Amino acid sequence: MSDHVPLTTDTAEHELLSFRVGEQEYSVDIMSVREIRGWTRATPLPHASAYICGVINLRGTVLPIIDLAKRLAIDVAPACERNVIIVVQVNGQTLGLVVDAVSDILSIPQSEIQSPPEMGGDHGPTFVKALTIVEGRMLRVLDLDRVHPPMDADAA
């Protein structure tokens, strides 16, 4: 799946998995999604960034979990049983994203996906790779590379 190469013609369609974080709608390329699973309490990692929930056991592997709401600085209630975890693969690494709910699988033609507008000034990191309109609502395509935490450089 990771070697999926999206076609670049305008007629090519992107399949996106859309989900809700707080009141905002985001999506990721369906090809990067491994599975969707119910919420499990993660084992917290000491001294980790606030948006790292910790790690969970995904069939024998240790899977880091990111609280997407915290990562995107969206104000929501703390994660609980109602949340779901989207397991995604990014740059050969697997990680879980805690979201409020998975909404839909959408096929969006390439021509209807646009780059986010350039923002003046420094507004901190942006996690949106592209934008599109679905049924009059704005849908953000999440930039997984940016969501993925940089590996801890502490090697000493």
Add this chain to the structure above:
Amino acid sequence: MTKPDPMAEIRASFFLECEELLEALQDGLLALDGGDKDPETINICFRAVHSIKGGAGAFGLDDLVRFAHRYETVLDAIRNGTLTPDHDTMLLFFKAADFLSDLVRSSQTGDGLEPDLVEGTLLDLESFTGDAVKEEEAATDFEPMAVSLDLSDFDLPSGTVYRVIFAPEPELFKSGNEPQHLLRALAEAGTARITCDSSKLPRLEALDPENAYLSWTVDIETEVSAEDLTELFDFVDGLCSLVITEVSNAPPDKPDLPAPPPDAVDISNPGAPLASPTLQKSNGTRPTQTPNATVRVDLDRIDRLVNLVGELVINQAMLSQSVAEAGLTSDSQVTSGLEEFMRLTRDIQDSVMMIRAQPVKSMFQRMSRIARETSGAIGKRVNFLTEGDNTEVDKTVIERLADPLTHMIRNAVDHGLESKSDRLAAGKSEEGTITLSAAHKSGRVIIEISDDGDGINRPKVKQIAETRGLIPPGQDLSDHEIDALLFLPGFSTMTQVSDLSGRGVGMDVVRSAIQSLGGRISITSVKGRGTTFSISLPLTLAVLDGMVITVDGETLVVPLSAIVETISLMDDDVKRLGPDTNVIHIRDVFVPLVDLGVELGYRSAPTDYEGRVVLLISQEDGARMALLVDTIEEQRQVVIKGLQATYGRVPGIAAATILGDGKIALIVDPVDLMTRASGKTGTPSEDLQLAG
């Protein structure tokens, strides 16, 4: 062919074999250097180089062939007794072995080596044999021989006609050659008419079965040359009389060929010696393949197996937990079955871990090379000894030890050993000794690097640490504490940084490399006698004996090897040290109190220590801490799951594991924790302070 490219596989296997051969060579050289006079020892060295040459030739690795050939020639001179190895010869042999190993590596990766380097070492080698070895260009010897006969178009007979007269001598039969086969091969080179001259055949009663009486005349029209026809008889050169004459260039079927001698014999039944007994085919009893003592397996497959067994262990733990929760009695069949299952799981796990284990030997040999190179570069004579070469350690541990050990060996030669003059002045031999040893000790591997140098210059170490601001000046430090300063980042005892003691790479890096393997390192040093660095490592990186504990509702695992004892605290055990720090008083020793919950940021420190549990943690170098936890659950073996690959390094945490309930528990890294510990603990209540 089921495999895509069998040659590529053989090539890969060739390089593996080279590693083994280089190891055998190294062993042989060490034995020779140690005065071994057994002729088989030099034979082993010779064969190792010879086999490398043979394989290299097959893959057209010309540089390797050329070098191996020269090396082999010198070794052969020793084998023949024309050259006697002295100290300098041995040094050159070691150098050549190192170089050979570089060549093997560069041949494997395809990176060329410096041509000057190749030539230089070749010249060195040649100088040893001098004129005794005749200049022969090895490379030409190894050109694969072209097929000299192209037999593909023998169905177009439009060439020359030759007459071949072939008369075997008795010796021909003794060599296993068959006139019939030779004649058939000849006949296939063109259109042939074969006649047999049996005129010399005696009467039956006078026949000597081992003698040769027959000769053959073959008239052959062929496109190949007379030389090529002669080459067909290469194997029987000197074992027969062979005359090949060109009869004509005439078209075929010329009837003017001399009449064949009488009594033409069917060549399918030639006049071979009659002595050969009837040959019996025994198809059923032949061994199918070489009975090999070893099987080569892809490391990936082993790792997969190791992972699967890890899963099995976790599953078994989960099952045990479920059984326990189901409230079955201990004499129920399920329980006893489960016990058997647990025993088997452990056995499987042990066996699988054994697969990954390999002797430290090859790594030790690399270190011996490092010692030689370092001593050569700085002009100190070093006698490098190894002990326990066959001690088996997990392959990954061995691989990851190479860098820290390299650094430590260089340090030992560069800093550990005194200069020649100092040694002589101290009444020691000019040659310093460095010993690298490995041994199994109570479930761990102990690797020690010892030198017989002057020992750690403690006043100097302390002074440097003070100058660099690593410690406040004027502190009273124990020997242990001073030695530990060597591990502080940015420490280097040499005022002049030499080329070898890796600039910027200090013992702190060595220590963290060892720690990342779950290992510990310590120093013992006696003034004037030398220094020993001792590394203690787990046998495997896959499982760990741990103490399962809880802190603030989180379950964690502390490696059992680090725990000296567990203590239930009483009020007056805790003594205040600083504003937020405390020590506990155990058997007349004060040990810093470290709250695991605080250090990991889970909670703030408690104020009441009555009845609290601490784990007394001890480092290899004697440093201790009392680790405060909430509860102790159990002791058990856990499967180590790396965090680094999926997340990165977590301070104070070595790895993770999966518990019986499927939850992840973090494995504490006590050494890292001790280094990083803030030591912040709560203030014991007022009256306790008064009591303390």
Add this chain to the structure above:
Amino acid sequence: MSLSILAIDDSRTIRDMLTLALTQAGFDPTVAEDGIHGLEVLDGMQPDAIITDINMPRLDGFGFIEAVREQPQHQTTPILVLTTESAPELKARARAAGATGWIVKPFDPAKLVKALNMVAGTGTA
């Protein structure tokens, strides 16, 4: 019917290459690691031809050939020597030990097959 060949070399690489070359040529190879091992494997088989290296541990090629020739049932079994040198004295020594012929390493598979076919008498077809 494929020729059965016993191939002896202490180098795994050469053994692998011999096995490959012989199998591809439709022969049925059996390999051994040194002279002693070669004799053990030979006991119980009647190969159509034997290929052996010279420099080997335990028992070298010369010793192996001599031992084979001492066995009546193998007196005429063709034996080819694998050698890295084409020096005449080496050939002479191989022949003195009872070798049928020689192949210079690194061997050309086609030449090896041709030589085997010749000494074993199956023709080059």
